Amino acid sequence: MQSLLFGSITVDEIDLPATKEKNIRVSVLRLDKIHPVISGNKWFKLKYYIEDAKSQKKEHIVTFGGAYSNHIIATAAAGKLYGFRTSGIIRGEQPKKLSHTLLLAKEYGMQLIFVSREEYRTKKPPKEIEGLSEEIYFINEGGYGQLGVTGAAEILDHCKKENFSHIGCAVGTSTMMAGLIKASLSQQETIGIAVIKNEISLKDELLSLLSPEEKRKKFRLATGYDFGGYAKHKTELINFMNEFYKNSSIPTDFVYTGKLFFGISDMIKKDLFPQNSNILIVHSGGLQGNFSLSKRTLIF
Numbered sequence: 016m017q018s019l020l021f022g023s024i025t026v027d028e029i030d031l032p033a034t035k036e037k038n039i040r041v042s043v044l045r046l047d048k049i050h051p052v053i054s055g056n057k058w059f060k061l062k063y064y065i066e067d068a069k070s071q072k073k074e075h076i077v078t079f080g081g082a083y084s085n086h087i088i089a090t091a092a093a094g095k096l097y098g099f100r101t102s103g104i105i106r107g108e109q110p111k112k113l114s115h116t117l118l119l120a121k122e123y124g125m126q127l128i129f130v131s132r133e134e135y136r137t138k139k140p141p142k143e144i145e146g147l148s149e150e151i152y153f154i155n156e157g158g159y160g161q162l163g164v165t166g167a168a169e170i171l172d173h174c175k176k177e178n179f180s181h182i183g184c185a186v187g188t189s190t191m192m193a194g195l196i197k198a199s200l201s202q203q204e205t206i207g208i209a210v211i212k213n214e215i216s217l218k219d220e221l222l223s224l225l226s227p228e229e230k231r232k233k234f235r236l237a238t239g240y241d242f243g244g245y246a247k248h249k250t251e252l253i254n255f256m257n258e259f260y261k262n263s264s265i266p267t268d269f270v271y272t273g274k275l276f277f278g279i280s281d282m283i284k285k286d287l288f289p290q291n292s293n294i295l296i297v298h299s300g301g302l303q304g305n306f307s308l309s310k311r312t313l314i315f
């Protein structure tokens with residue numbers, strides 16, 4: 016397995032339509048460069064869970080996710096790197112042909128346990144691992160939780176954060192956004208672009224990760240950029256991602272970062288950022304998710 020290259024993270028300034036006349040600057044924190052397959056932000060979110068599992072002398076990590084989950088693959092890879100047995104509880108019946116993501120997770124040594132959608136919702140350990148709970152360290156789906164937030168707060172250590180007026184990120188479980196809010200300076204505003212539909216529960220999930228002081232910081236959860244819901248997409252999004260790649264040479268994924276860049280661009284066009292803003296967009300990786308699209312959908 017190729018090792019993780021935290022030293023290769025860069026901050027790239029890019030042009031987006033309408034930024035010049037409004038005197039807005041946009042830079043991208045390239046967490047996608049850490050590893051070609053394993054998503055950028057998931058490492059940050061996993062770090063303190065792994066340390067916690069070690070200190071509790073647990074040898075077996077169990078987590079949850081869908082067939083294309085960046086979190087599943089990152090957990091499998093972390094297990095391989097740090098010497099844990101890993102099991103992934105996968106939503107839905109076992110398909111005839113495993114997705115790219117699951118094949119790779121298996122290659123990294125993860126045991127895959129498929130459960131029906133109804134059973135998945137209960138988040139109870141299935142029979143394969145029942146009775147092992149003494150030795151198991153459970154991690155929530157998507158790394159949601161306080162230790163995930165602590166790790167995500169370290170994302171901004173990879174740039175000069177004081178340069179920026181706004182920090183933009185994609186929001187799934189909201190763990191990364193909570194970490195960015197935690198690490199943000201008082202004058203900065205964190206903007207989360209929701210990639211799922213349920214904005215009410217998303218807001219609650221975010222708030223429950225923040226301390227009272229963090230709740231008083233500046234942040235916005237922007238909705239309306241989910242393109243139909245989690246992992247849904249439309250031609251308009253794919254066209255945007257191809258165009259964005261032509262202009263910036265930055266690849267994006269259709270589940271998270273494509274919607275993120277689309278959303279921030281749209282907000283700039285609609286004058287939702289003041290003149291002279293200096294926006295940092297966190298490219299959180301996730302490019303392996305594009306394997307689920309048919310070939311030639313994307314030009315990169």
Ligand SMILES: *Cc1c(COP(=O)(O)O)cnc(C)c1O
Nearest residue numbers: 187188189190191271299300301
């Ligand atoms: C998981 C993921 C996110 C969302 O992070 P949350 O902490 O779940 O909100 C964003 N981008 C990518 C590429 C991801 O894999």
